Amino acid sequence: MTEDAYQYVDLPEAAVVTTRALLTARENITDTVAARAMMCIHGGAGHGKTLAVNTCLSELEPAEDVRRVTFRARPTARAVRYELFTALDLPGEPPRHPSEFDRLLKNALAEHPRTFLVDEAQWLNGEAFEYFRYLWDEPSTQLAIIFVGGEGCHTVLRREPMLSSRIFIWQHFTRLTPDEVQQVIPLFHPVWADADPDDIAFADSHAAHGNFRAWAQLTAHTRTGLARTGRPRADRELLRWAFSRLA
Template sequence: MTSTDNANSAPHYLSLPDARTVTTQAVRAAGHALDNALREQTMMCLTADPGVGKTFTLHLLCEQRPALHALRLLPRPQARPDDLRHSLHRALNLPGHPPQDAGICDDYLRHALAKPPRLLAIDEAHQLSTSCIEYLRYLHDDPLPQVTILLLASRPRLKALRSQTALLSRVTTWHHMEPLEADEVRTVLPAFHSLWQNTDSHTLVRLDDMWAHGNFRRWAALTHQLQGHRRRNPAQPPDPATLLRRLHPPLALAT
């Protein structure tokens, strides 16, 4: 069973016109795990294969919890602790420039994070350096900040996070998002975009089996192709069955 929110309530891959946000089983399961982490103010790691939708899920879960004070950071690869300090300073809308002295800056951040309780979400967390992981451990262990730390990581890169001993004893939930199941494809895709509303279930399942594999990014690429066909051939309705024929051999869509 799926539920649908307002169109474009969160940023869709390829910024698809008329795409709708669909709360899937995977999103609900991730939301349940996040709510538990928020109640306990612990660390959580949300993982998924590339394209399944972990970043989109983060945006959606934050939208569905308007009372949640969320700070979302996307650190550059091999960022330093000072980079995290400065990003937090900006995300918290603190006045002026971050103090150059790390200790003074940390005191400002600690008191700013004392209340209200906040979610600190770090996207692409597998790119964090060991020193940044140690800084997050410092924030987690400090009794003053009321912060739940959510780490988002690609499953193929999960080994990099699990090798950080500072995390293993502090992450209470390692939650993996699964791709769409075949049965869910039949209901999610028509809700996701009107181009799929009149497509028979057999064609949807075949497209998923041959190309998308339950991966929302790949489904967005297929939708983008159908929209392109409609723009180029306005007199001809888009035909999803044509995609099946073109998938022999597999179509080189972006992943």
């Protein structure tokens, strides 16, 4: 992916738009970090969760030490230990014994305040979530933890009362409403800056459905179509061509 990547699409000129969800996330994350607490941001794929959280956390850096870990499969507590070891840039080789490993991580996490972004948290099972709680509960650690994941993340957390009772803030990301689409999409990319509002509504109802990732894909195809046809802006014919490339 290039530096112009947006929602897994190479999309030059795309802007991070301040939606209501992003504004809420900014406030929630700021309060969670200040309280050294844990929060959960969850919602469907492509709703802008990770982008919003990374945008908000980047505003806190470098004053706040933010570490990011991402899980792509269901990790064990052992795998979580290794991910944290790597994220903390700890020297040497990881300890072989769990008790020694735990002591090393606790000592490192007690050095100064840190915030962990745990992305794709829907892959975590109860054991992995419990390990994060175990570290957070340690009096000497100075941790804020932000879990970001799909709906499965919320479901698993709710099944773990020892952990869910410690979640400071829950935030659910949803699709953009039709009104939000009209406000946000013209600011999102120059392709839509002077588009007819009816065409934006047409694109949303037929292809994007309030999903930011779908809008990014549609924008990339629309941008390609405009470049190839020389048209000044997207019309229904070009939009239908772009729709044909989407699932």
